[in-house]
Amino acid sequence: xxxxFPEEVLEHVFSFLKTDKDRNAVSLVCRSWYEIERWCxxxxxxxxxxxxxPEIVIRRFPEVRALEMKxxxxxxxxxxxxxxxxGYVYPWIVAMSVAxxxxxxxxxxxxxxTDDTLELISKSFKNFKVLVLSSCEGFTTDGLASxxxxxxxxxxxxxxxxxxxxxSGHWLSHFPDNCTSLVSLNMSCLGSEVxxxxxxxxxxxxxxxxxxxxxxxxxxxxxSNLLLRAPQLVELGTGAYSAEVRSDTFSNLxxxxxxCKHLKGLSGFWDVVPAYLPAMxxxxxxxxxxxxxxxxxxxxxxxxxxxxxxxxxxxxxLDYIEDSGLEAVAASCKDLQxxxxxxxxxxxxxxxxxxxxxxxxxxxxxxxxxHSVLYFCxxxxxxALVTIARNRPKMIRFRLCIIEPxxxxxxxxxxxxxxxxxxxxxxxxxxxxxxxxxxTDRVFEYIGTHAKKLEMLSIAFAGDSDLGLHHVLSGCExxxxxxxxxxxxxxxxxxxxxxxxxxxxxxxxxxxxVSFGACKLLGQKMPRLNVEVIDERGPPNTRPESCxxxxxxxxxxxxxxxxxxxxxxxxxxxxxSTFRDSQEQENGN
Amino acid sequence: MENYEANGLNLKATELRLGLPGTxxxxxQQDQYSSSSSSHQQNVKNNYNNNNKRSSSEIASSCDDxxxxxxxxxxxxxxxxxxxxxxxRSYRKNVLEKKNPESSMFLKVSxxxxxxxxxxxxxxxxxxFDLLKGLENMFxxxxxxxxxxxxxxxxxxxxxxxxxDGDWMLVGDVPWDMFVTSCKxxxxxxxxxxxxxxSPL
Numbered sequence: 001x002x003x004x005f006p007e008e009v010l011e012h013v014f015s016f017l018k019t020d021k022d023r024n025a026v027s028l029v030c031r032s033w034y035e036i037e038r039w040c041x042x043x044x045x046x047x048x049x050x051x052x053x054p055e056i057v058i059r060r061f062p063e064v065r066a067l068e069m070k071x072x073x074x075x076x077x078x079x080x081x082x083x084x085x086x087g088y089v090y091p092w093i094v095a096m097s098v099a100x101x102x103x104x105x106x107x108x109x110x111x112x113x114t115d116d117t118l119e120l121i122s123k124s125f126k127n128f129k130v131l132v133l134s135s136c137e138g139f140t141t142d143g144l145a146s147x148x149x150x151x152x153x154x155x156x157x158x159x160x161x162x163x164x165x166x167x168s169g170h171w172l173s174h175f176p177d178n179c180t181s182l183v184s185l186n187m188s189c190l191g192s193e194v195x196x197x198x199x200x201x202x203x204x205x206x207x208x209x210x211x212x213x214x215x216x217x218x219x220x221x222x223x224s225n226l227l228l229r230a231p232q233l234v235e236l237g238t239g240a241y242s243a244e245v246r247s248d249t250f251s252n253l254x255x256x257x258x259x260c261k262h263l264k265g266l267s268g269f270w271d272v273v274p275a276y277l278p279a280m281x282x283x284x285x286x287x288x289x290x291x292x293x294x295x296x297x298x299x300x301x302x303x304x305x306x307x308x309x310x311x312x313x314x315x316x317x318l319d320y321i322e323d324s325g326l327e328a329v330a331a332s333c334k335d336l337q338x339x340x341x342x343x344x345x346x347x348x349x350x351x352x353x354x355x356x357x358x359x360x361x362x363x364x365x366x367x368x369x370x371h372s373v374l375y376f377c378x379x380x381x382x383x384a385l386v387t388i389a390r391n392r393p394k395m396i397r398f399r400l401c402i403i404e405p406x407x408x409x410x411x412x413x414x415x416x417x418x419x420x421x422x423x424x425x426x427x428x429x430x431x432x433x434x435x436x437x438x439x440t441d442r443v444f445e446y447i448g449t450h451a452k453k454l455e456m457l458s459i460a461f462a463g464d465s466d467l468g469l470h471h472v473l474s475g476c477e478x479x480x481x482x483x484x485x486x487x488x489x490x491x492x493x494x495x496x497x498x499x500x501x502x503x504x505x506x507x508x509x510x511x512x513x514v515s516f517g518a519c520k521l522l523g524q525k526m527p528r529l530n531v532e533v534i535d536e537r538g539p540p541n542t543r544p545e546s547c548x549x550x551x552x553x554x555x556x557x558x559x560x561x562x563x564x565x566x567x568x569x570x571x572x573x574x575x576x577s578t579f580r581d582s583q584e585q586e587n588g589n
Numbered sequence: 590m591e592n593y594e595a596n597g598l599n600l601k602a603t604e605l606r607l608g609l610p611g612t613x614x615x616x617x618q619q620d621q622y623s624s625s626s627s628s629h630q631q632n633v634k635n636n637y638n639n640n641n642k643r644s645s646s647e648i649a650s651s652c653d654d655x656x657x658x659x660x661x662x663x664x665x666x667x668x669x670x671x672x673x674x675x676x677x678r679s680y681r682k683n684v685l686e687k688k689n690p691e692s693s694m695f696l697k698v699s700x701x702x703x704x705x706x707x708x709x710x711x712x713x714x715x716x717x718f719d720l721l722k723g724l725e726n727m728f729x730x731x732x733x734x735x736x737x738x739x740x741x742x743x744x745x746x747x748x749x750x751x752x753x754d755g756d757w758m759l760v761g762d763v764p765w766d767m768f769v770t771s772c773k774x775x776x777x778x779x780x781x782x783x784x785x786x787x788s789p790l
Contacts, residue, residue: 075673078672078673078674078676079672079673080672080673083708163680294681342681343675343677346675346677401675401676460674567705568704568705
């Protein structure tokens, strides 16, 4: 068989293909292209660690340099997944320590990472460069010490929002004196104080450092020392932004900020003392990202700051900004693409700030590039949603959380079906949607009819019947992730759309009306799905078949049933007829 | 899902009720949801978790209710909280409450015969009564009332704890504040096995 090009040429051509989508497409052309491509694939992304086994990945892609992987379902962020559920990365690291000695990058999200794992990483991969642990847990600062001490060429150490058992700040001092390769360090999630002199020296000997996110314990008085040693920083996360108000601290800080000519992103800002905010004025006009979501300061101070940031593309802020602040944003930040407004008092019975749907409407009117929204508020109307939808038809991500479940349109007392319907009808490129408020089956009809590009949908306390779920599963062609809680969706819609689940990454349903019997049937009918029931009341077959399960997690997999399920998770294709006898044994685990 | 209350809030399935633990309100909740997922019941009792995402301290919200009911008569009370709602990540809640990570006290709690360990945050409880009620609800058992003379005589289960020195003590032997600082973990033992721990006079 004659090839048009020698393998080396094809390989070179393939090296220009960066996305998985393109590489996957190329692999399907013919067997020889499949073979060539698999030997030169360097980056692998696994959206669900249980969808495939390490062995299968290694067998197909023998020369991987970068792994990105996700573990727990998204709702784990909100305490809906019990401890011990899974998502352990250790078996992957063990397998890769043998198969991929040249591995350079590991990026994990919502996975359990232990100190042993970190130590193994630090010792197995001689050229290890990038470690990003996003919302991970299971490790301590001792594990970080291994990474610091042993990874000679470390470029990125990013612990974003991970839960780290903080034994001490001593880990930072484990970076050897000859480690000068750091480009990005994010330790903002850590509690303990690190040795400031160790930090200062580390920063001073890292000429390529572009991102530095400090933790709350780094005092404001010392921030200028760091900035003066790293004027090349592009992203900075401050520590606590508070100090006794003193003119020398203020002038040092001002001077340090003005030396940073390249700052594009700022975050941190715990415990803000407003008097110190003007110290950063010089960098405001260059900022494209500002994260003030920890800054508990009043609207007037926020306005003064934000209106100076005329090139802002991303703003994260607390609802202290209020409608008036968002109006100011709409007037000043014409390049704004993403807005996130977080609640300052999510559990209070009464609103503590004057932030309503009006703030979001203003921004949707004033910011022509707005395409990504996360907004917590306490009231909403269909009229507002329709306005937002018409203003911003290019919306890609729209996540609205009305704090009280099942709240109707506050003006008309109707459900918010029409409003969300307008969003999906007008915003034809919408990829992600989270809904709240009072919603009937009708909104799901709109979604099924119009949301053809929708990839991720989050539903809570909504709908009337199975028809709602059926509309979504049968209509949303691009759906990959569906997560549902506290909705009256049950067996019929799920079973009728079983095949759809193989086209998706995963489905999560908790506190719904899906029966054990239906879960069993689904598990048995669909061998390429793992149908897992999470139930802390004990084995599901100790209750009637019609009894709803607490939680259901369904995902497609080529890896078969997983072998690390804890005692409260059951795979539905197991044989329950013998299960009762082995129940004691299982519980003993 | 069609019946609204006067202010337009439909609270039915979220079970937002204000009541002391062990009162009729909870019975109502139990009956209402025995035919659907009983996690609704757990949801009501689960509180906002400050640090540990997987803490199962299910009673704190009712503790809050108790305290607030003691103060207010007509003013709105903080509602009993549903697990994971509103969807705010734990680390964000911490910041707003101006707590630092060191201020919570997570302890493992085991019960003889129960398959899973739980974790509670001692910071959520103000006294032994709250703690024991919390444990009773979490493990669906009865612990009863502590007496200096007889410990937990008469209960099926006896709460014990391991202190800083590694000794196993009966919960209630020492003043609450001392307990909070010295307790390393809890174990709910079967009464038959706990005989040696009944505090001697």
